[in-house]
Amino acid sequence: MSLKNILVHLDSGPLCADRLSLAIALAEQHGARLIGLFGQLAQAQMIGMVASWPSPAYVEAAEQSRQKFEAACSGHLRSYSWRDANRGSALEVSRALIEAAHHVDLVLLSQDDEAAAQVVPRDLPEQVVLNAGRPGLIIPYAYKNTSLGQRPLIAWNGSRESVRAVNDALPLMQGCSSARILCFAKPSPELEQSVGDLCAHLADHGVTAEPDYIQAEGIGIMDMLLNQAADLSADLLVMGASGNTGFANFKRHGGTRHILRHMTVPVLMSH
Template structure:
């Protein structure tokens, strides 16, 4: 798999500048066409953010022209209050941010969760107020041998192949051992030209897998987490306090997620 079409969602918040910068960088790296999609809610055009919202196409066009990449911009005014973003179905990767606090009202409600669940495409989810830096040098795979985690690993393969370091992180109880599953994934990745190491957090204490992930020393220098998304339905995840929701709602570093 290669990333040849990358969608980046743009909105009037200050996060858009760094998100677009990352999207440009990744389009360069992978020789991809960049598709900018207006992700503004109607509220973004009704107040002080209007100038930023109406200037998104000019900002995008100037960025792709300056950096010499193939790009196109689309405005989906019909999806302002809905969840229909058709360009997500014709891409290899989606780049979006988690809109929190005042940003939530300025961004279409479908982003990020509904798009992640319905697009069939991996999403690179950036934290709220994330500041640009290269990603993919040191990657942590949050591994639980599920369908979603497997999909995420394969969707991230172009990044994993180029990474300087890849760590497989597994969370388990004290009664089980993840070593066999980790060894199988290490061997599989090796056949794809990816060298990986493994670490695990074994505990029966009241700590969530996501809390353990970010408490692990192996994530301190990581710039990207690769994880499966929503093994249960979103409603059940919310009821159970699911790891997918916890990871996507408050990401500490960029997360590439697949459903």
């Protein structure tokens, strides 16, 4: 399996260059077409009592984004294109990314960061993942690598969301040295059967995986998941994103948001 097209969010923030570098590396690895969508918070220009859009500042920022994108892609990719959301409100920027994501295999976004808060809508990764119907690869703000998926950690409970996440992540896990499946439940015949079937499914795709069973509740699940990712030196966390993040007794969106706030490795989320 391989990715055929990838969408990367572009803006004027400090995280954009690293996000774009990873997107280019993935597109080059998979021979995929890369679409860069520029979208950021911006105000219209006020001329007296009349609002004029786009403002000169926005036009300049968009043009700089286009030039940087094309310069970065040139020499690495055969197929790439730059687009402008041409809107400045948080709702409009989020909607532009969600709509563009409908027609790609993967969307790259960055973790929320205070340094980029003036140009990036708050909770943008969460909004895109929960509403686009496509997998999102969210990059931690301190992540500098241009490779991932060699040591994936899979959060599994057999839910629709976790099933989608695993299958959406298969192109990123190809050729990995080993994968770890983490189940936050006491082993039972039903769960062990589910995990066994998952291991066989992954093996059919060339991915060797081993399961671990850990008992935890509430927010402890999310913290333990992050701790396990760190302890195992995982370079990719694969998990479902849903109303309760696939885990019982957890408030709506709380688990997804907690991971997005505290993640230290790239996270592949599907809803």
